[in-house]
Amino acid sequence: xxxxxxxxxxxxxxxxxxxxxxxxxxxxxxxxxxxxxxxxxxxxxxxxxxxxxxxxxxxxxxxxxxxxxxxxxxxxxxxxxxxxxxxxxxxxxxxxxxxxxxxxxxxxxxxxxxxxxxxxxxxxxxxxxxxxxxxxxxxxxxxxxxxxxxxxxxxxxxxxxxxxxxxxxxxxxxxxxxxxxxxxxxxxxxxxxxxxxxxxxxxxxxxxxxxxxxxxxxxxxxxxxxxxxxxxxxxxxxxxxxxxxxxxxxxxxxxxxxxxxxxxxxxxxxxxxxxxxxxxxxxxxxxxxxxxxxxxxxxxxxxxxxxxxxxxxxxxxxxxxxxxxxxxxxxxxxxxxxxxxxxxxxxxxxxxxxxxxxxxxxxxxxxxxxxxxxxxxxxxxxxxxxxxxxxxxxxxxxxxxxxxxxxxxxxxxxxxxxxxxxxxxxxxxxxxxxxxxxxxxxxxxxxxxxxxxxxxxxxxxxxxxxxxxxxxxxxxxxxxxxxxxxxxxxxxxxxxxxxxxxxxxxxxxxxxxxxxxxxxxxxxxxxxxxxxxxxxxxxxxxxxxxxxxxxxxxxxxxxxxxxxxxxxxxxxxxxxxxxxxxxxxxxxxxxxxxxxxxxxxxxxxxxxxxxxxxxxxxxxxxxxxxxxxxxxxxxxxxxxxxxxxxxxxxxxxxxxxxxxxxxxxxxxxxxxxxxxxxxxxxxxxxxxxxxxxxxxxxxxxxxxxxxxxxxxxxxxxxxxxxxxxxxxxxxxxxxxxxxxxxxxxxxxxxxxxxxxxxxxxxxxxxxxxxxxxxxxxx
Numbered sequence: 001x002x003x004x005x006x007x008x009x010x011x012x013x014x015x016x017x018x019x020x021x022x023x024x025x026x027x028x029x030x031x032x033x034x035x036x037x038x039x040x041x042x043x044x045x046x047x048x049x050x051x052x053x054x055x056x057x058x059x060x061x062x063x064x065x066x067x068x069x070x071x072x073x074x075x076x077x078x079x080x081x082x083x084x085x086x087x088x089x090x091x092x093x094x095x096x097x098x099x100x101x102x103x104x105x106x107x108x109x110x111x112x113x114x115x116x117x118x119x120x121x122x123x124x125x126x127x128x129x130x131x132x133x134x135x136x137x138x139x140x141x142x143x144x145x146x147x148x149x150x151x152x153x154x155x156x157x158x159x160x161x162x163x164x165x166x167x168x169x170x171x172x173x174x175x176x177x178x179x180x181x182x183x184x185x186x187x188x189x190x191x192x193x194x195x196x197x198x199x200x201x202x203x204x205x206x207x208x209x210x211x212x213x214x215x216x217x218x219x220x221x222x223x224x225x226x227x228x229x230x231x232x233x234x235x236x237x238x239x240x241x242x243x244x245x246x247x248x249x250x251x252x253x254x255x256x257x258x259x260x261x262x263x264x265x266x267x268x269x270x271x272x273x274x275x276x277x278x279x280x281x282x283x284x285x286x287x288x289x290x291x292x293x294x295x296x297x298x299x300x301x302x303x304x305x306x307x308x309x310x311x312x313x314x315x316x317x318x319x320x321x322x323x324x325x326x327x328x329x330x331x332x333x334x335x336x337x338x339x340x341x342x343x344x345x346x347x348x349x350x351x352x353x354x355x356x357x358x359x360x361x362x363x364x365x366x367x368x369x370x371x372x373x374x375x376x377x378x379x380x381x382x383x384x385x386x387x388x389x390x391x392x393x394x395x396x397x398x399x400x401x402x403x404x405x406x407x408x409x410x411x412x413x414x415x416x417x418x419x420x421x422x423x424x425x426x427x428x429x430x431x432x433x434x435x436x437x438x439x440x441x442x443x444x445x446x447x448x449x450x451x452x453x454x455x456x457x458x459x460x461x462x463x464x465x466x467x468x469x470x471x472x473x474x475x476x477x478x479x480x481x482x483x484x485x486x487x488x489x490x491x492x493x494x495x496x497x498x499x500x501x502x503x504x505x506x507x508x509x510x511x512x513x514x515x516x517x518x519x520x521x522x523x524x525x526x527x528x529x530x531x532x533x534x535x536x537x538x539x540x541x542x543x544x545x546x547x548x549x550x551x552x553x554x555x556x557x558x559x560x561x562x563x564x565x566x567x568x569x570x571x572x573x574x575x576x577x578x579x580x581x582x583x584x585x586x587x588x589x590x591x592x593x594x595x596x597x598x599x600x601x602x603x604x605x606x607x608x609x610x611x612x613x614x615x616x617x618x619x620x621x622x623x624x625x626x627x628x629x630x631x632x633x634x635x636x637x638x639x640x641x642x643x644x645x646x647x648x649x650x651x652x653x654x655x656x657x658x659x660x661x662x663x664x665x666x667x668x669x670x671x672x673x674x675x676x677x678x679x680x681x682x683x684x685x686x687x688x689x690x691x692x693x694x695x696x697x698x699x700x701x702x703x704x705x706x707x708x709x710x711x712x713x714x715x716x717x718x719x720x721x722x723x724x725x726x727x728x729x730x731x732x733x734x735x736x737x738x739x740x741x742x743x744x745x746x747x748x749x750x751x752x753x754x755x756x757x758x759x760x761x762x763x764x765x766x767x768x769x770x771x772x773x774x775x776x777x778x
Contacts, residue, residue, distance in 0.1 A: 306343050
């Protein structure tokens with residue numbers, strides 16, 4: 001190629017040879033050499049298509065290196081070219097330079113000039129519109145590009161379709177989004193294997209009113225449980241429940257159908273709650289007409305009016321699902337001054353339950369007026385019950401339910417939430433955890449923790465009673481929740497060993513609960529445990545709860561722990577996987593894939609720590625070639641010098657230290673390099689320069705041990721340079737200055753040895769023998 005580039009009589013062949021030389025140099029990461037090669041045709045054949053070709057290559061190289069200014073300067077003169085072959089590429093490279101520089105508006109103008117003829121420009125134009133926040137405009141461009149592609153089923157078509165599906169979801173155009181996801185899932189060979197596409201499709205299907213049962217069945221049959229499996233199962237359950245509500249079926253779907261294989265998923269609790277709500281508020285009894293006829297047909301006088309009102313009230317509340325009508329019936333008993341206290345108390349309980357049903361419905365429907373109305377009415381009815389000194393288990397359960405709904409209501413109102421928590425704390429302090437059901441006590445305690453209000457000994461002591469109460473009622477998930485709270489409280493109180501012990505017991509006893517999974521996470525993130533133990537818990541989490549794994553967080557945590565375990569290559573792979581997960585759904589564009597200085601430096605350090613010195617050197621060279629004065633260039637220069645020193649290439653190592661000193665004078669890396677420089681010079685037997693370097697260190701170092709070491713090495717350099725008298729005087733002064741050192745004799749022996757070698761070199765053998773004899777005698 002070099003022969004052709006310099007001797008061929010054909011301008012076309014000369015240009016082709018220089019371009020190929022530039023591409024080869026770029027592949028070898030010799031960017032300066034590549035730049036020189038691409039400049040040859042531009043300089044030799046200005047204002048020709050040969051120059052246009054070379055300018056495209058050179059601008060692309062500059063963009064790759066992040067040198068957007070030179071890239072734009074290189075390509076701008078050729079924007080006026082009329083050649084239809086190269087014009088689209090010229091505008092694309094100009095747009096790339098502007099995009100990389102952050103000038104999205106100008107980049108968009110360049111891309112749009114040629115987007116009708118160049119699919120790459122069209123895709124970049126759509127992405128740049130997204131970057132500018134014009135999602136509707138971007139969506140139109142994606143859809144237009146999709147129609148214009150010759151093969152929309154290929155990889156580019158997949159990326160465009162997925163991007164359009166994501167945007168339509170963000171714009172809540174659910175029917176369009178569902179249709180796009182359906183077209184993607186019909187080509188599962190190109191859809192991502194992580195399960196994210198399937199979940200996003202299901203989400204759009206639910207919002208668009210389409211069934212997701214087929215998607216859920218496909219996911220579960222595949223046997224590939226992934227981080228989005230339980231999300232998909234939950235969506236399938238919501239879809240089934242919605243169908244049940246629309247069809248007014250007599251019962252809610254079994255939540256275990258899709259979620260039994262995800263026992264630790266928090267969605268299971270939501271599904272059970274939704275099922276309970278559905279049963280309480282939506283599903284009427286199956287024999288309503290017969291029951292109404294039975295109640296209405298009773299002969300007058302066969303039941304008293306109190307029983308009549310209570311029976312009809314219970315019918316409206318529990319079977320007909322009309323709490324308002326039930327309240328009317330109970331009110332006839334409550335308002336009857338001739339009624340017994342027992343009957344009024346019973347009617348008040350039922351009335352309170354009806355108000356709680358209405359309160360819950362109002363919260364569900366986010367109706368602020370009804371929330372206040374029914375919440376206040378429920379509290380008023382509870383106060384009336386307290387007036388009767390009603391402490392029955394049923395009333396206690398209703399009190400807990402009211403407090404649970406209040407916690408939901410006031411969650412976003414700090415002042416009212418604090419007041420409610422104070423009220424609940426007073427009750428717990430006075431009566432213990434038995435005041436609340438274990439589940440509501442767990443909810444309450446979690447709010448206290450979130451608000452940092454753990455200053456009540458009575459409150460903390462109530463936790464054990466709540467756990468025992470939960471155990472007695474076999475509420476495994478609630479018991480696990482309470483034990484997890486015990487872990488968090490022990491950590492808060494700095495009882496770290498007890499916290500770890502409870503967490504391990506929790507995982508062993510309740511692995512199939514959300515609290516069990518959270519306990520494993522807590523053990524993973526506990527900085528007081530050794531890294532190897534934490535990593536074992538991380539692997540346990542991945543094996544036991546693959547459907548709860550947050551991929552980016554999981555891989556990032558793994559990388560940090562692997563670093564601590566001195567497994568740099570595995571840590572590097574984990575970070576790269578985290579990057580892949582983080583960039584899900586983003587199209588593969590060269591403007592988004594330029595080399596990252598930090599990533600190159602991290603890769604180099606990982607290879608260096610793993611002992612893969614050649615691979616490490618490659619990464620550091622790429623980084624330096626990319627940006628000689630970049631953020632990590634100085635660190636890369638030093639790392640390369642250290643690596644080459646280990647490989648025995650002292651001259652190259654010294655060259656990198658020279659570059660480091662020139663580009664980053666007085667930096668931390670330069671100071672470290674100053675300590676390595678004299679060692680390299682001594683290895684090259686350049687004792688004069690080595691001595692100067694040691695003296696420079698002596699002039700700036702204040703640490704006594706380091707200063708002693710530098711002075712010893714300086715004396716050694718003097719002997720090896722043949723400066724015997726100078727060395728003798730320096731050694732004598734060293735003895736005076738450090739006469740209290742216990743190890744001084746061994747350094748005296750070292751100097752006798754170095755002096756003997758120096759005398760041998762000048763053939764003063766008898767004197768040399770005397771030096772060796774002195775060492776032997778000592």
